[in-house]
Amino acid sequence: METKKSITVSEIFYLDKLNFEENYLRKNQPVVVRNGLAALPCSKWTIDYLLEQVGTNKVTVRGRTNSKEYKVGKQYIIRDTTFKEYVLDMRSKNVRGGSSYMAVQNIRKTFPQLQDECQLPEYIGKLHNGPFLWVAHEGHYEYCHYDPDASLLMMIDGEKSVKMFSCADHNNMYPNPLGSRGKTIQSQIDCDRVDFQKFPKFSKVTCYSCQLRPGDILLIPAFWWHQVTSLTDSVSMNAFFGESGTDRYITRIMEEPVWISFKYWLLNVVEQNRQFASFERTLQRLQLCVENLLLKQFHEVAPQSILDRLIQTIKEYLEINSLPVFKGGGKNPPPLRIRGLRWR
Structure with missing residues (x-):
């Protein structure tokens, strides 16, 4: 991927809520809080722990996530399974496991056993939606898109790499046409294999990147494009939120x-x-x-x-x-x- 400029996202080892809101949330700037989950119960949610606690729970899994259509946010299938069956497929590295993704599982509804341990960081002012649990196999590529809310991405088990692009680069990101399905806006660009002849304006964007390790928290600002790749089998949680107040x-x-x-x-x-x-x-x-x-x-x-x-x-x-x-x-x-x- 060749863009105009590449910037490593700011990293902080401690950040109080006031500074978080004033210097990052309201300014729409990303930040990584290293080891920010250390004191929270969810930090123990490894894949093995989840298998013990919620292995028989029903989950919804995306399929065909290794297709070209998925990588530009256009198409995939949905199937129902159990958490244990999903993990067995993922760990066996069979065909189905390599093309599946357990995404955006509402913790309160899907994993009620985890509710008492599901404490969120203090940075969240007003929860819009979530929290959600995501479990990915090594190498999973999540299509580039933006959400209409700020998001805290909380890395629990494993590692992920994240590429982000400012909402100021909207016109250079080639969004899918108006009327595309879903709550997010997806980009037509595969960030790992960019066709610059088809998408020449993408060369003008600035890429903000980081690598998340267990315990890290990433603020993805509202309406910022982001593309996430799982570097290992991984567990993460996120929540969508905004500032407190009525407007x-x-x-x-x-x-x-x-x-x-x-x-x-x-x-x-x-x-x-x-x-x-x-x-x-x-x-x-x-x-x-x-x-x-x-x-x-x-x-x-x-x-x-x-x-x-x-x-x-x-x-x-x-x-x-x-x-x-x-x-x-x-x-x-x-x-x-x-x-x-x-x-x-």
Whole structure:
């Protein structure tokens, strides 16, 4: 991978919550806190420990993750299995084990036995979603994408390498077309094998990289592109979050350079819903639909000025001057639903 510049992510061995928020979270800058999980019970969640505690639990596993389609975030299959069966496949290095990934497992729902040990670092201001458990085989490549939230990636067992790209480089990252499935925005670029003839602007980006060892915590800023490779069989946990308060997070992501990525994410959700017959009724009560989307996704209540801007952005994208008149019918309008969550 040849980019304009490569930077090693800042590493800190201790960071209090105030400095974390002021110097990294609000400035949308990544940071690695080395051995930040040392005092937390989850630090003992090795693969062997998990086999003892939750081996018979049902899990959802992605398949065909070694395909070209997966590496650009376009396609994979889902299957149900048990945690023990997944690990046996992974450790036997059979064909199925080498093309599977146990991703984004909600700990509270999938592994309730771990709930009492699932204490999160103090850095998380307001939890948006999670925490989630991820178990990967050595060599697993997770496609490059961004999330609409800040994320703490907590390395528990094994090692991972991470490549990140700022939201300021959005237009150089070749996002998949609007309407792509899932909650994330995926890049068309395979970061290990970049076709610079097809994606010439990628050469202009700056890559922020780090290697995570057991106990390390990485802040992945909201709307930052990231690509993660498991260097060994590994266990990690993450949680999506934002600043505390009723509108601090939404206010921040409306500003440059985050705005262009947030705008693309919002319009991707709009395009996911546009094909449905109910979309006309969604437009009739668009402000309420946007309010509900922000409340569900970010747990925030946006001021009217922000709602007006978002509604105008959607109208401009749809090339309409005004919204259809609400003609009644139903207490709640059809929501702006994120389609294909299992695809992320």
